[in-house]
Amino acid sequence: MIRPNTFRTVLGISPAMATIGIFMLLPILIMALYSFLEPNPYGGVRWNFTVESYVRLLFERDLDGRLVFDTTYLGIIWRSVWIGAVAVVASLLVGFPVAYYIAIQPTSRRNILILLITIPFWTNLLIRTYCWILILRDTGLINNILISSGVLEHPLTLLYTNGAIILGLIYTFIPFMVLPIYASLEKLDHRLIEAARDLYATRWQAMKQVIIPLAIPGIVAGSLLVFIPSLGAYIAPDLLGGGKKLMLGSLVQLQFSSSRNWPFGSALAIFTMAIVMVALTWYALGPGRRSDGNLH
C-alpha cells in the first residue's frame, strides 16, 4: 500500500524549519533579549539587564532622574495606528467596488485584471513610492500643471504631509485589499444575487444583504493585510513624510541607525509585533475561522 512516511515528511520540511527557525525565530528571540539590555552608545548593547526600554515607551526621566509620564512615543504609536486605520478604510472604499467589478467580468478578462493588480505588488516598493515624489513635490507634476495653467500662483505643499504618507501607503498596499475581497466574491454564486433580486430585493438591498455579508471574510483579511504593513512601514513615512513624521516602522529603524539605541528599538519592534499578533489571533479565532480562504 501507499503509506506516507512520517520520517521522510519531517525530513522534507526540516530544511525550511531550520532556515526559518535559525535565521528568523532565533533572531526575534535574541532581539527580545536585547530589549532588556542597556544600549551601547556606539551601537549594539551592553550586557546589563534592565526594563528601561519598556519604561521609555510611557515615561521620560527628568533632570533628577524621576519618571515623568511622557506621550512622545505613545503619540507616534497612536499616529501609526490611525494612519494605518485611515489607509485601511480608504483602501476598502476603493478596493471593494474594484474587486466586485473584477469578479463579475468574464474569466479571461478577470485573469488579466488580476495580473494587472498583482504586478505593482511585485515591483520595487522604493521605486513605487519614489514615483509619488515626482508627482507631489513643489516642482512636481501636479504643481507644475496647476501653476502653468494659471490655477495657482504658488505651489501647494503636497509632499511631506500626512496626506502624502497615507496616499503612498494606500498606493503600495491596496492590492492586498482587492485580492482577498475578490477571492471571496469570485466564489460567490451569482444565482444568489438572482435569487435575491427574484425575491424583490433592489440592487442595493441585494448588495447589502447578500453580497457584502458573504464578502466579510475577504474584507477582514484585506483590512489586516493593509493594516499590518502600514504599521511597520518605513519607506512611505521616510520619503513622502520627509522622515519628520515618524511612524512605528521608521522609529524602529531610527533606533538601530542614527539613535544607536538598539534595546529601545528592540522593545519597539517587539511592541509592533505584539500588535500584529493580537490582530492575527483575533482574525484566526473570529472571521478567519469562518472562511475557508487563508490569509495569504
Place this chain on the structure above:
Amino acid sequence: MSNKNNDIRHIPGLGVISLLFFTYLYAPLVILVIFSFNETRSATIWGGFSTEWYAKVFVNDDIQRAAINSLLIAAIATVFATTIATMAALAMARGSAFRGKPAANSILMLPLMVPEIVTAVATLSFFSFLGLSLGLGNIIIAHTVFCIPFAYLPIRARLQGMDTTLEQAARDLYADRWATMRHITLPLLAPGILAGGMLAFVISIDDFIITLMVAEPGSTTLPLYIYGLVRIGITPEVNAVSSIMLGISILFVTLSYVIGQRR
C-alpha cells in the same frame, strides 16, 4: 447576455471607478518611465526625448557594482529558497499528517506575518550577536529566509491542484516512489517551481528594508543605491535606473504568471 446592462450583478459606475483605480495604479509608473527619457536635468519638467540617462547608467561603475551584487544575491537566495520550498511543499502536500503539521505551516508563513522592519532589525541583532560578517553572505541568508514563503506558495498551490491519482496511476504501473517523483511529480510540478523561483527572485532583487539594515559597507545593492541617490536629490539617472528595475520586475512577474497558468 454579454450586454452589461442586462447582467443582474452589474452596478452603474463600477467601470468608471475601476478605470480610475487602474489609472491610479499605473500612472505614477508611466510618469516615471516618461521622465527617464527627459532631455533636461530636471526630473519633472519635460524638455524633449533623450536616452542620455540610460547611457550614463550603463557606464556608471557604482551602479554596475550594485547591479552585480543584487543579481548575485537574488540568484543564490532564489536557488536556496526554491529548493527548500519545493522540499517543504512536497512534504506538506504529499507527506503524512504528523502532529506538528499546523505548526510547521505557521512557521513557513512566518516571514509573511512579521512586519518587514521587525525582521530587518531582528536579523541585524542576530548577526551582531554572533559577530557574523560574511559580506554579501549576510544579505543572502536574510533574503533566503523571507523568499521561502514566496517560492512555497505557488509550488504548494500547483501541488494541490495536481490530481493525486496521477501519482497513484504511476505506482499502479510499477513505478516506485522515486520513479514516480522523477517521471510524474517533478515534471508536472516544474511550472510551479519555476513560477515560485521567479517570484523569489523578484522579491529578493526588490528588497530594500531588510537589505538596508543587514548590509555592510561595500555590499550595496541597487535599491540601496537608488535610495542613496533619492536622499541626495531627484535626478534623471534615478528615473532611468528605476525604470530598468521596474522593467525587470514586470517581465519576471508576467513570465511567472504565464508559466504558472500553463497546464
Place this chain on the structure above:
Amino acid sequence: MKNAVEVIKVHKVYESTPPVVALKDISLAIKDNEFLTLLGPSGCGKTTLLRIIAGFEEATLGDLRLFGDDIAALPPEKRPVNTVFQNYSLFPHMSVAQNIAFGLQQLKQDKDQVAKTVREMLELVKLSEYGDRNPSQLSGGQQQRVALARALAPHPKVLLLDEPLSALDLKLRQAMRLELKDLQRRTGITFVFVTHDQEEALTMSDRIVVMSQGEIQQIGTPAEIYENPTNRFVADFVGESNFFIARVTKVTKSDVECQISKYMKVRSQRTSSISVNDVVTLFLRPEKISLLADPIKGSHKGIVRDIVYLGDNTDYQIELDGAIEVTARAENRSDGTPLFAIGSDVHIHFDKHALKVIRGEQ
C-alpha cells in the same frame, strides 16, 4: 483452480473524528477469468475495496491474496494488478504511446518489446493512428480507451476498473459496455469492475457483488441478483419492486398464504423455515403483474390511480382493496396508447412464483 483474488475478513476504518467504518468484515473470492462487478450506492465501500486490492489504501484488518500469494503488505508497484481510474488519470505531459509504454518501461522491458506491445495495445483499442497525440486532444471515449490500453499493456493478472464509464454520455456508455465485455473475453484477464449503475452491472458481469454500508449484501449472477434478491436492499437497489408487509396465515407443502391487507390474501411459493403468524416482506417486480379488464381465477380487483408514460411501457399505480398501492408495468398498445386510463377498474394477476418472500419485516 486458484482464486484470482481472495479478500479475507477485510475491515477498514478511517481515523477521522468520528471514525468512519468503510468496510465491515468483507470476505470475497474472485475467480480467475471472471468479470466481477462491485455494485452499490456511493459510500457503500466498493471503491475502498478496489483501492485496497490495488494497494492505494491499507486495510485496517484482514488478509488479501492474489493467486494464493499474500499481497497485503506490498506497495502498488509490486502488485501485478492494474487500475483504470474513474477520471482516466492519463499523464498529461506524455503522448498516448508514452502513457501506454509507461508501465512496461518501469518493468524494464527492452525497447523493441515495449514498442511492439504499445502497437498491439493501440490496435486492440482501435487507436492506432493516435499514438503521437496528447491525451488532452482526445475525446472522452478515446481517453477512456487509452486508459484501458495503458492498464492492459503490462498484462496484469487482474484489471481493476473504478467507475470507468461514469464520465461518458449514454450512447457511448452503452457501446463501451459491449467493448469492455468483449475485451475481457479476448484477453482472459480477470476484471473487477466498480459501478453504482445497476444496468451496467447486469449487462456486463459474470457475477455481481451488491454492497451497502460497508457490507456485502449478496453475491450472485445477474439473474440470481435480479430474480432472487436475498434482502430488501438488493431487491430495491437492483430493478424496481413492490414491497408488501404481510402475516403468514397458512403454510402448505408447496405454498404459503399471506394476508397483506384487511381483506386481501395472496399466495406465494413456500420457502424454508416459515410458519404461520410470521411477519414477512413480500416483493413483486412491476413487469410480472398482468393487467386484465375482466377478472380471472386468483386475480385481484383494483383502480388505476395514476399512470406514468415511459415510451415503450407505462407504469400504472393501482390501488387494491382501498389500502394497498402496487406499481404494474405493461407494454403499450401498438398505437402507443396506454391500456388503461386513470380511474378505470382493472384486475391484476401474478404467478405465485413471481411473488417472493424475503426475510424479515424490513
